Amino acid sequence: MGRRHARRRPGDGPGRGHGPAPDRCVSSLAVNQAAFPNFTATFRDQGVSPELFEPFQALLDRAVDEGHAADGLSRLADLLGPRR
Incomplete structure (x- = not known):
């Protein structure tokens, strides 16, 4: 069985007991939003x-506006479906 990590939330991160180990962290949506231009x-x-x-x-931009700035790129998959 693989290891399971708690779902990351804004403000969580390495050293806080949530999210992936520091060597497995990804860049946040906020970082990607700032760099993409x-x-x-x-x-x-x-x-x-x-x-x-x-x-x-x-x-x-939409993901950050909806409050997902601290999430990784995989969060974008949630935004590809029909809008709620």
Whole structure:
């Protein structure tokens, strides 16, 4: 049987008894949201259309706006279904 971790919540993290071990942590949605414009700007600078990636930025923005800033990228899968 694999190890189970408690579901991460905003404010939880390594050393607080919740979430994955420090060597298994992922970057948060907030970090990805802040960094992603650098990718699309670089695409444009290199003559590559960012149109494939622009919806991803919108999804990151929505996830952070809905209070999931501390979650990892897997949280985005929850937002791909019908809106509640």
